[in-house]
């Protein structure tokens with residue numbers, strides 16, 4: 001029987017994330033070695049599809065990239081082909097739909113299916129192509145761990161490891177100087193990194209977007225520790241944390257991005273408030289993109305390899321428009337369109353929130 005698939009395209013979209021290269025490698029090697037397919041790499045996410053920057057990937061191209069951070073294909077978190085910026089000098093940005101151009105390039109290279117590696121923004125772009133008849137298999141990535149449909153995304157374990165290591169280091173300096181020390185971590189509107197790194201590091205206070213905080217409760221927790229002879233406090237704060245009836249702290253807006261809000265700065269705001277209200281010296285470290293860089297931890301390399309392999313196996317089984325996911329301990333797939341535009345936040349009754357509370361962690365509520 002003739003294989004219905006001859007050529008697949010692969011792209012990485014959205015923010016980079018440890019493990020992307022491990023997926024590219026697994027997809028390419030499985031496709032080339034096991035199924036004798038051709039693989040075409042698309043540069044810089046959907047931007048490369050718009051601009052026809054598409055070239056064959058060989059096994060040499062994917063050798064020695066398993067442990068490499070970032071993505072050898074490049075990425076873009078600004079390109080949505082339905083909203084492509086028109087060059088118009090300094091005037092207000094204007095956009096047009098260039099999806100037809102992408103479809104022409106897919107046809108020109110005779111690509112039968114796309115493997116799209118990305119987060120919710122990238123999957124929303126993929127969903128548009130699905131509606132136009134392009135078979136897309138999604139592979140979920142994000143350090144934020146907030147993609148609907150999968151219990152875990154690759155990249156999260158590495159970000160959690162980096163944040164935990166940073167908090168461990170902050171611990172010793174906090175103890176020496178008798179300070180309150182804040183580490184602000186990423187995660188957008190989901191607190192997974194803060195919750196896990198906070199628990200792993202034994203942080204005293206963890207603030208997550210899902211639980212609005214009361215600054216007086218935070219100050220009271222810091223003072224209570226002082227009263228009990230604990231001369232320092234460690235706070236692990238998610239960038240998306242917000243006060244009760246208040247707003248998240250926005251670092252800046254990027255009008256050229258489909259998701260224009262860039263969070264950041266809540267750690268500094270809370271540090272100033274703690275100092276003013278308690279008189280305790282308080283310092284903030286913002287971890288930022290350090291959490292996304294460098295070599296993936298083994299857990300992420302394994303998950304990325306499983307996901308990449310599963311993407312090709314799903315295509316070869318004749319599946320269409322699926323999202324590769326981890327449910328429980330099983331790699332499986334779900335409807336790609338079902339996950340569109342949804343974020344997976346921490347449920348308030350999550351067992352780790354309960355365990356953290358029971359070992360004395362304060363959530364500022």
Ligand code: F6P
Nearest residue numbers: 015142143144186187188262263
């Ligand atoms: O989604 C991943 C993430 O690192 C978020 O945690 C963070 O809010 C955002 O991307 C930062 O985006 P950028 O790289 O555009 O600054």
